[in-house]
Amino acid sequence: DVKVTQSSRYLVKRTGEKVFLECVQDMDHENMFWYRQDPGLGLRLIYFSYDVKMKEKGDIPEGYSVSREKKERFSLILESASTNQTSMYLCASSSTGYNEKLFFGSGTQLSVL
Amino acid sequence: QQPVQSPQAVILREGEDAVINCSSSKALYSVHWYRQKHGEAPVFLMILLKGGEQKGHEKISASFNEKKQQSSLYLTASQLSYSGTYFCGTRPLGQGFSFIFGKGTRLLVKP
Structure with a gap:
């Protein structure tokens, strides 16, 4: 079965800190999402990203950036964390083609104080 | 640009039926349905591709009207295990692999 792993379940950071959320999938999926x-x-x-080093903005990209240097790993970066970025962050991956269903990680609950 | 789901919440007795609707302002390549239980990740239920198809999964089925960009999820003879939040997810035409979810519909099935 597909496994999407997020590095932390809970994370507490201070305002202004740089935050990295990591996501790894083990099924060679082309597409990954935050x-x-x-x-x-x-x-x-x-x-979202549809290939290594390729990325596209979604609906709310402001304050975030991403990195995809390897196919299996997709990182979300908060350059300078703010309190309004306190949220649950979910990573997902999918293949391309007919069976394009998304597989989700268990999520990271980020609190910015 | 999020698809609009209705109703926002619904409470059922075991054995009752429910319909959840999803409407998009954009032409769609596909519609997905997911269910999320409290504290867990969303889990895939089914996918409908443009072509107006209807699919079923046990007592849960769905339809997709591509002309209206609308999909409906039908839950028949509901069970306690159906409780959770249901999300429709849409892949708009011409936007690559962008995948947009609605705000969700909370479903509670009581004994």
């Missing part, structure tokens, strides 16, 4: 989940707002797409 979402943030907030109560009442659903899952909002931050960035």
Whole structure:
């Protein structure tokens, strides 16, 4: 079965810190995604990547950047964390083609104090 | 640009039926449905591709009207295990592999 692993389940950071959220998938999927989940707002797409070193902005990219140096790893970077970035962050991956269903990691609950 | 889901929440008794709707303002390549239980990651239920198809998974089925950019999820004879938040996810045409979710519909099935 596909496994999407996020490096931390809970993370507490200070305002202004640089934060790295890591995601690794083990099924050679082309596509990887970063979402943030907030109560009442659903899952909002931050960035996605369809190949190594390729990235596209989602609906809410401001304050975030991403890196995909290897196919299996997709990192989300908060250059200078702010309190409004406190949220649950979910990583997902999918293959390309007919069976394009997304597989999610278990999420990282980030608190910025 | 998020698809609009309705209703926002629904409470059922075991054995009752429910319909969750999803509507997009953009032409779609596909619609997915996912269920998320509290404290867990969303789990894939089914995918519908443009072509107006309808699919089923046990007592959960869905339809996709590509002309209206609408999809509906049908839960029949609901079970306690159906409780959770249901999300529709859409892949708009012409936006590559961008995948956008709605705000979700909270479903609670009571005994």
